[in-house]
Amino acid sequence: MSTPDAPGPRERLLEAAQSLTYSHGMGVGVDALLTAANVARRSLYEHFGGKDGLLTEVLKRATEADESRYAATMDGAGEDPRDRLLAVFDDLEGVIAEPGFRGCRYLAADLALTDPHHPGHAVTRAYRERVSGRLEHELRRLEHPRPALAADQLLLLIDGALAAGATRLKTEPAAAARELAELVIDTRSRP
Amino acid sequence: MSTPDAPGPRERLLEAAQSLTYSHGMGVGVDALLTAANVARRSLYEHFGGKDGLLTEVLKRATEADESRYAATMDGAGEDPRDRLLAVFDDLEGVIAEPGFRGCRYLAADLALTDPHHPGHAVTRAYRERVSGRLEHELRRLEHPRPALAADQLLLLIDGALAAGATRLKTEPAAAARELAELVIDTRSRP
DNA sequence: CACTATATAGACCGGTTGATCTATCGGTCA
């Protein structure tokens, strides 16, 4: 007889925080989070120990979601590694075009969390390495001469496109990045 | 008989704010700024009208300094437009290697200033357009087939390199970006 | 000298921060 939906306070808090920390930065007040999630103050400290714990968990959740998106995007492009890589940049266009787009959530988090020892940094760092690993994996399948460097370059293009998408509305960063991504991917040997 | 140095409170405040807003984000407290600058509280409101005014002026100063750096870097590379453009990416390596490097100040500011109407945004936007204009100017001198798009791509590479430099310590973003910049610059026609 | 502008130190304001607390409500299960 229990309603299958009706997420608990922990879930509501995570969802509200995921949305608010992106739109208003990591500096959002606890009160705003609690109000948006309709959750008691105490529940935050019961479930996450404090604001930092909540923020860290939010980042973890976000990375999982984004990694799933990478996987789905690439799988949706078929088996060819080249198609799978370029699909990421095609998808970027939609990401940037989304209504409330404000750039890369993880870069914003790293810049906002001044304390270098904040646990959130480890989450974002690990995420980037996993994404880089996915890119490198496809490049290896293509027998790219420098898969590690090329993966770094593709990630650089992604970060650059997200930054440009957040700051230079008139440009078309996804298309610009995709064009360069093709050059990176199709490099067969040093010139 | 007046000592030529001994900057006034306004100058001291700007310098302290320029440093602290970069290392600790735009969220630094006014007290921290005043203490670091050794300036009376009132002076801040006399000279800048408030914290927002100070932050905006800090961004303005920073953009002027960075634009001078672009100009000096390019002029130091000689007359050839190709050399002048690549010098920017060579300089990037030094920028990223600086001790307290924390990524692009202006991207961080845009992400931190949640209010879309904050006057700081206009400063950063104008700065990016001027930098893009400098790049495009050199590309035109090279008779690049698509100077505007290529300038966007070079700026995207710069932002990507700065982001990677702040978040992925092991990689060499400046060199990676420079390599791609060469491809952008040397594009003579559509493939 | 006096006048004015500018800088200083620091008290003070209302509001907000993150965090801890008590008390109560509403189920579940024995």
Added chain:
DNA sequence: TGACCGATAGATCAACCGGTCTATATAGTG
């Protein structure tokens, strides 16, 4: 029924926020 547990609302806390204030000190100019 009654014990228990997660969740709730909300009072309360010290600390800090940006901003205004008064009073005093200093420097330059007439």
